Amino acid sequence: MSQVPASPAPADDDMHDEPVPMMQQLIDNPFLLLFLGVAMPTVLYIVWGVMEIVGIPIAK
Amino acid sequence: MSAIQPPAERLWWKQPLDRVEGTWIVIAFVWCMVMFFMMPYWHVYGKQNLSNEAYRTTPEAYLAKAQAMVDKHTVRTVTEQNIPVVHPVPGSDVYLVARLWQFWPVLELEEGQTYRLHIMSTDWLHGFSLQPENINIQIHPGYEHVVTLTPTKEGTYSIICNEYCGINHHTMASKLYVVKPKKG
Amino acid sequence: MAVNRNFRTCPSSGLVFHEPAEKLIRWNAVAGVVSLLVGGVLALLVTLTRWPAVKLLPPDWFYLALTAHGLDMLVFWIIFFEIAVLYFAASTLLKCRLATPKVAWVAFWLMIVGALTNNFAVFKGDSSVMFTSYVPMGAHPLFYLGLILFAVGALVACFVFFGTLVVGKAEKTYNGSIPLVTFGAVTAAIIAVFTIAAGAIILIPTFLWSVGLVSHIDSLMYRTVWWAFGHSSQQINVAAHVSVWYAIAAIVFGAKPMSEKVSRTAFVLYILFLQLASAHHLLADPGLTSNWKIFNTSYAMYLAVLASMVHGLTVPGAIEVAQREKGFNKGFFEWLRKAPWGNPSFSGMFISLVGFGFLGGISGVMMGTEQLNLIIHNTIYVPGHFHATVVVGTTLAFMALTYFLIPTLFRREVMFPGMAKWQPYVYGLGMCSFSVFMMGAGTLGVPRRHWDMAFSGAILPHEFPGTAYLMMGIMAVSGIAAVIGGGMYLAITVGSVFFGKKIQTPDFKHVPVRQGMAPAPVPVAAAPSGHGSIGIGGFVAPGTFVLAMIFLTSFILYYFVNWKYLSTVWPLK
Numbered sequence: 074m075s076q077v078p079a080s081p082a083p084a085d086d087d088m089h090d091e092p093v094p095m096m097q098q099l100i101d102n103p104f105l106l107l108f109l110g111v112a113m114p115t116v117l118y119i120v121w122g123v124m125e126i127v128g129i130p131i132a133k
Numbered sequence: 134m135s136a137i138q139p140p141a142e143r144l145w146w147k148q149p150l151d152r153v154e155g156t157w158i159v160i161a162f163v164w165c166m167v168m169f170f171m172m173p174y175w176h177v178y179g180k181q182n183l184s185n186e187a188y189r190t191t192p193e194a195y196l197a198k199a200q201a202m203v204d205k206h207t208v209r210t211v212t213e214q215n216i217p218v219v220h221p222v223p224g225s226d227v228y229l230v231a232r233l234w235q236f237w238p239v240l241e242l243e244e245g246q247t248y249r250l251h252i253m254s255t256d257w258l259h260g261f262s263l264q265p266e267n268i269n270i271q272i273h274p275g276y277e278h279v280v281t282l283t284p285t286k287e288g289t290y291s292i293i294c295n296e297y298c299g300i301n302h303h304t305m306a307s308k309l310y311v312v313k314p315k316k317g
Numbered sequence: 318m319a320v321n322r323n324f325r326t327c328p329s330s331g332l333v334f335h336e337p338a339e340k341l342i343r344w345n346a347v348a349g350v351v352s353l354l355v356g357g358v359l360a361l362l363v364t365l366t367r368w369p370a371v372k373l374l375p376p377d378w379f380y381l382a383l384t385a386h387g388l389d390m391l392v393f394w395i396i397f398f399e400i401a402v403l404y405f406a407a408s409t410l411l412k413c414r415l416a417t418p419k420v421a422w423v424a425f426w427l428m429i430v431g432a433l434t435n436n437f438a439v440f441k442g443d444s445s446v447m448f449t450s451y452v453p454m455g456a457h458p459l460f461y462l463g464l465i466l467f468a469v470g471a472l473v474a475c476f477v478f479f480g481t482l483v484v485g486k487a488e489k490t491y492n493g494s495i496p497l498v499t500f501g502a503v504t505a506a507i508i509a510v511f512t513i514a515a516g517a518i519i520l521i522p523t524f525l526w527s528v529g530l531v532s533h534i535d536s537l538m539y540r541t542v543w544w545a546f547g548h549s550s551q552q553i554n555v556a557a558h559v560s561v562w563y564a565i566a567a568i569v570f571g572a573k574p575m576s577e578k579v580s581r582t583a584f585v586l587y588i589l590f591l592q593l594a595s596a597h598h599l600l601a602d603p604g605l606t607s608n609w610k611i612f613n614t615s616y617a618m619y620l621a622v623l624a625s626m627v628h629g630l631t632v633p634g635a636i637e638v639a640q641r642e643k644g645f646n647k648g649f650f651e652w653l654r655k656a657p658w659g660n661p662s663f664s665g666m667f668i669s670l671v672g673f674g675f676l677g678g679i680s681g682v683m684m685g686t687e688q689l690n691l692i693i694h695n696t697i698y699v700p701g702h703f704h705a706t707v708v709v710g711t712t713l714a715f716m717a718l719t720y721f722l723i724p725t726l727f728r729r730e731v732m733f734p735g736m737a738k739w740q741p742y743v744y745g746l747g748m749c750s751f752s753v754f755m756m757g758a759g760t761l762g763v764p765r766r767h768w769d770m771a772f773s774g775a776i777l778p779h780e781f782p783g784t785a786y787l788m789m790g791i792m793a794v795s796g797i798a799a800v801i802g803g804g805m806y807l808a809i810t811v812g813s814v815f816f817g818k819k820i821q822t823p824d825f826k827h828v829p830v831r832q833g834m835a836p837a838p839v840p841v842a843a844a845p846s847g848h849g850s851i852g853i854g855g856f857v858a859p860g861t862f863v864l865a866m867i868f869l870t871s872f873i874l875y876y877f878v879n880w881k882y883l884s885t886v887w888p889l890k
Contacts, residue, residue: 103503110588114545118596129188129604135566137410137563139491143493153857153858162623164626235776262696262764266887270694271603278603282887295696297766302766304774305775307777
């Protein structure tokens with residue numbers, strides 16, 4: 074990894090000092106999205122569904 | 134800058150919405166909400182809703198209940214196999230057993246009457262497909278599903294299995310007779 | 318220098334390929350196409366058996382062929398090709414070296430071994446349990462083991478993809494955000510991670526059950542968790558083929574997304590909600606409450622459907638804007654009339670888009686409506702729907718992309734260009750017709766996965782109306798047309814890749830990572846909504862909007878026709 078460039082030129086951020094909007098930061102973060110994309114269906118579909126199946130009463 | 138290159142603008146989030154897109158998003162969103170609320174609406178005002186009533190049970194316990202009904206309400210038998218035809222009391226609990234590769238017993242119901250139809254498999258997964266009405270319900274082993282249904286028209290209907298259940302899946306079919314209620 | 322940093326700039330497309338990534342993309346694509354070949358032969362056998370007048374195979378062979386067809390097509394063909402797309406979207410589009418090529422090869426070989434093991438179990442004859450392998454019907458342990466190995470390999474490949482994103486960011490091979498197509502690939506990879514995790518949760522215990530270490534697997538629990546794997550795996554396809562649509566629009570037309578914000582937000586809606594639709598398969602099952610069913614089947618209030626409707630507008634919209642800027646600005650549809658209909662990359666992509674939307678999308682929402690599912694569940698309407706989504710949508714989009722990849726990635730000229738021109742039409746339209754007649758037969762109650770709709774040998778057989786037989790016949794003929802289209806694709810790709818004229822790369826060069834950087838961002842003033850004076854009445858893409866309204870009208874009409882039909886069947890509670 075010796076060739077990793079040490080921030081090329083004066084970093085771009087100097088030219089645009091306007092901060093990146095929150096939503097854009099969120100969408101630009103694949104690992105945050107990965108977490109959400111796994112957590113949502115796990116809770117809403119699998120966990121909720123399994124709880125309902127476990128809760129089915131026993132026949133008289 | 135196209136879709137295979139990074140966005141041209143650093144702060145693309147702040148780019149204004151195009152009119153075509155904005156209009157379409159609003160229209161599509163309204164339509165999505167209509168479709169969503171159709172389902173609860175039908176639960177309140179519609180007549181065709183699949184029941185959520187189900188119980189966990191064993192094949193033995195379920196077969197015993199079905200046998201009791203058959204013993205009490207059999208009116209005749211059909212085919213060389215002498216499959217019993219059961220004419221249960223309107224409003225009562227009716228048991229249908231799905232197993233490799235038959236439905237048992239054959240049911241005879243009265244037009245316009247309501248029944249609590251219990252469906253369960255005693256071995257593998259099967260499908261309850263009522264033809265030509267085209268009502269389709271999944272049948273599980275171990276889960277007794279109670280569906281309240283009302284036949285609306287007399288005639289001979291078929292129940293076919295529409296969940297693949299092995300080599301003789303295509304022979305798993307039965308009848309359901311709907312007759313006019315007996316007067317008096 | 319331990320890291321291999323060999324890059325090749327493609328002279329025709331200007332794309333920068335990292336050599337180890339390039340090799341992986343090729344091999345994964347080739348493995349996919351081989352699976353497609355096997356699956357295609359099986360498709361022909363299945364179709365000819367379901368043609369009532371032909372009924373080619375005996376039942377045991379039919380169920381075996383159907384099981385193998387489902388697995389080779391839905392799992393092996395599509396996922397191999399998707400891994401190729403992921404590597405392309407990360408390494409090539411970010412001009413970045415692929416993270417850990419060695420691990421990526423391990424993933425590839427795991428997937429190969431898994432696919433072979435699973436196919437071996439099926440062709441051995443004791444694992445004709447269908448793609449879904451519902452318990453308590455059991456398959457040979459190798460069946461599950463093969464799937465597990467394949468899934469682990471695919472999971473590893475997904476993490477190589479995520480690793481490549483990290484490398485690209487750390488080494489600053491691009492500026493700002495990742496390209497939209499790469500973002501679509503991120504969406505696909507995220508859904509894939511959930512899919513594979515769900516697959517592991519259910520397939521590992523099932524494998525243990527098949528070797529006798531676990532005594533019982535609950536059938537309802539199996540179906541619930543299995544569909545988190547089985548349905549979500551098809552949602553990977555949706556995200557992947559939507560990315561491919563954007564990519565082809567960019568490649569063929571230089572089209573730029575109408576708005577990055579809208580398209581990316583739509584992908585985020587996929588990430589959050591698309592997988593919930595696994596509940597589509599459980600609407601006719603006992604025990605799950607209507608709350609769970611309604612919430613999940615509607616992707617949390619149809620937010621993922623909204624996303625698909627947005628993509629369905631923005632992809633052709635972007636093409637329309639690009640075309641209008643090129644001067645095809647007359648009337649509503651000049652841009653579409655003057656589109657390159659003879660270019661299989663475009664025609665394939667466009668048929669994929671329209672077929673997916675009109676046939677696959679609308680029918681999917683019908684089946685996924687809690688009550689409407691009652692009149693559709695497990696009829697042949699269901700495969701009708703998913704042949705419109707997975708075959709017309711995904712497979713055709715991937716085929717369209719192949720016509721671009723042959724010259725750029727494999728450096729070969731496309732063989733039989735005349736045949737290539739027609740291939741998307743034969744395949745796409747054959748498949749559309751196939752799907753439509755399947756759905757038609759399904760509304761008449763014909764079951765799916767069924768050897769004989771005449772119930773030969775049954776004691777109390779059902780008699781389907783003549784129309785149902787007619788529809789199954791037309792379905793089979795359309796299916797044969799599609800198989801011919803698939804054969805054309807295989808002849809073209811295999812021919813080109815192995816025997817096509819080599820395209821020489823005279824200026825082959827090794828480019829260090831830093832020189833492969835994307836140009837600096839353009840100042841804000843240059844690009845924003847610079848559509849100039851194109852379009853009609855303030856709409857830059859009026860033609861697309863008209864198409865979208867036609868789509869919506871058909872959607873609404875068909876939706877309420879189904880409710881009307883439902884209201885006539887026996888009351889249930």
